Amino acid sequence: MSRLRYWINTFYSYIFRDIWRIFLSTLVGGISLYLLVFSVLFLKEAYKSKHYYRVFITVSNKTPHSDFTRIQNFLRSSENNIKLKILSPVEKLKKLSIKSEEIEKILPYTIIAYSSMPLKLNFPSDLKAFIIRVTSTPPGEKEFRRVLSVVRNFFIFLSISLLFGTILIIILTLHLSFISHIEEIKTLQMLGANRTFINIPLYFEGIFTGITSSIIAILMFLATEFLLKRYYPPLLVLLNGIEYDIISISSGILLGIAGSFLGTIFLLRMEEAS
Amino acid sequence: MIELYHVDKKYPPGIYALKDITFKVEKGEFVYITGPSGAGKTTLLSIIYLSTRPTSGKVFVLGKDLTRIKPDHYPKFRRELGIVFQNFRLLKNRTVYENIAIPLLIRGMDTEKIRKKINYLLNFVGLYSKRWSYPDELSGGEQQRAAIARAIANDPFLLLADEPTGNLDEEMSIEILYLLKEINLKGVTILLATHNKDIMKLFPGRNIHLENGQLINEQTKILD
Numbered sequence: 027m028s029r030l031r032y033w034i035n036t037f038y039s040y041i042f043r044d045i046w047r048i049f050l051s052t053l054v055g056g057i058s059l060y061l062l063v064f065s066v067l068f069l070k071e072a073y074k075s076k077h078y079y080r081v082f083i084t085v086s087n088k089t090p091h092s093d094f095t096r097i098q099n100f101l102r103s104s105e106n107n108i109k110l111k112i113l114s115p116v117e118k119l120k121k122l123s124i125k126s127e128e129i130e131k132i133l134p135y136t137i138i139a140y141s142s143m144p145l146k147l148n149f150p151s152d153l154k155a156f157i158i159r160v161t162s163t164p165p166g167e168k169e170f171r172r173v174l175s176v177v178r179n180f181f182i183f184l185s186i187s188l189l190f191g192t193i194l195i196i197i198l199t200l201h202l203s204f205i206s207h208i209e210e211i212k213t214l215q216m217l218g219a220n221r222t223f224i225n226i227p228l229y230f231e232g233i234f235t236g237i238t239s240s241i242i243a244i245l246m247f248l249a250t251e252f253l254l255k256r257y258y259p260p261l262l263v264l265l266n267g268i269e270y271d272i273i274s275i276s277s278g279i280l281l282g283i284a285g286s287f288l289g290t291i292f293l294l295r296m297e298e299a300s
Numbered sequence: 301m302i303e304l305y306h307v308d309k310k311y312p313p314g315i316y317a318l319k320d321i322t323f324k325v326e327k328g329e330f331v332y333i334t335g336p337s338g339a340g341k342t343t344l345l346s347i348i349y350l351s352t353r354p355t356s357g358k359v360f361v362l363g364k365d366l367t368r369i370k371p372d373h374y375p376k377f378r379r380e381l382g383i384v385f386q387n388f389r390l391l392k393n394r395t396v397y398e399n400i401a402i403p404l405l406i407r408g409m410d411t412e413k414i415r416k417k418i419n420y421l422l423n424f425v426g427l428y429s430k431r432w433s434y435p436d437e438l439s440g441g442e443q444q445r446a447a448i449a450r451a452i453a454n455d456p457f458l459l460l461a462d463e464p465t466g467n468l469d470e471e472m473s474i475e476i477l478y479l480l481k482e483i484n485l486k487g488v489t490i491l492l493a494t495h496n497k498d499i500m501k502l503f504p505g506r507n508i509h510l511e512n513g514q515l516i517n518e519q520t521k522i523l524d
Contacts, residue, residue, distance in 0.1 A: 029405050032401070032405050039393045217450070218381075218407075218454075219375060219402075
């Protein structure tokens with residue numbers, strides 16, 4: 027028997043004794059992670075709108091791949107510090123089993139070019155045929171404030187409250203876990219176990235809660251995709267190019283670590299003081 | 301090896317659990333701490349294993365002043381002791397083997413050494429055949445033997461036993477006493493808190509008798 031095996035066994039016993047408690051904390055954690063990731067995306071856009079000229083180039087989705095690449099190269103060569111973001115819902119829509127002819131009806135490609143300088147784009151004539159529309163937005167406080175107000179009014183408040191809520195829930199989860207295992211923990215203390223030895227299964231539990239929360243967040247993102255596809259496909263570009271699964275899982279793990287770290291420090295100090 | 305000087309333990313609102321306790325225990329002794337329920341036996345032991353701090357007085361174990369040890373150093377000190385409780389305090393969801401392994405895992409011993417040590421201990425307490433049983437599948441005496449094996453796993457210099465026979469019938473109590481005596485003969489100092497005078501008749505020894513938190517008398521031998 028090794029230490030690791032002991033910790034894993036202890037973690038299993040903690041989890042399966044209190045499965046409903048874990049489920050509830052996971053559910054709230056998942057909702058908060060979902061909103062948190064969304065608000066981060068909004069903030070990122072708000073920041074860009076404040077500092078960059080943004081040009082939206084709408085390109086036909088019938089554009090051959092080689093010409094689409096040429097359009098991108100042309101944009102890159104037009105300004106030194108240009109950044110491109112390509113919104114292509116095609117792959118996403120294919121994943122959602124939408125037929126290709128329907129895709130063509132739904133959305134063209136959109137390239138967003140971010141530049142610190144105003145852009146004057148004179149596309150070569152053979153490429154112009156594929157360009158449907160070019161619209162430009164200058165950087166500005168006004169739009170920044172508009173986007174920010176949406177974020178501020180809804181996502182920030184909700185997500186930060188839920189962020190702390192998640193950490194609090196993890197702490198409370200661990201607290202309940204701690205209380206239900208208090209005799210076991212006291213016995214371990216009597217046998218000379220230090221804080222780290224006692225805490226490791228609780229860290230596992232915190233991380234587990236974080237990961238399961240992130241799975242719920244991912245399921246919510248998938249549901250969002252499904253609803254957008256069904257009721258308003260153009261908004262699918264919102265989720266385009268976002269690795270929300272990776273973002274959600276990594277934030278879930280970080281929240282789990284933060285919650286369990288804070289929780290165990292607080293709980294063991296409290297126990298020692300008593 | 302253990303020295304207590306004028307130790308008081310007072311709980312609010314001014315009730316003394318221990319009052320002016322002074323005594324010494326030498327290395328290798330087998331000492332009974334006796335007295336009725338509420339006399340302060342458990343409090344006395346808990347001061348030695350650092351679960352309770354005395355309100356005043358000094359406690360030395362192997363020359364270390366326990367009243368000056370910082371909480372961060374409690375685990376290291378406790379690893380040098382063995383503790384046996386009346387209610388055994390075995391982890392219910394662990395087998396006998398795993399329970400005995402815990403102090404060795406805490407110490408960071410490698411798996412192979414742990415296996416050898418546990419096999420030795422299981423044979424010593426006569427539980428080898430029950431090594432994969434869970435505590436609830438054992439009799440009281442067997443559970444206490446498992447708890448003793450766990451307590452001596454780290455080769456402690458001192459074994460503190462708080463009413464180890466309190467939940468056992470006479471036959472099992474005698475069995476446990478034999479086991480503790482055997483451990484004592486290997487050089488381990490034993491402090492055994494009990495209110496059962498019958499078991500002391502079997503193995504006479506030094507007795508520290510408490511009543512209402514005060515040390516009433518000390519005897520070198522328990523006599524009828």
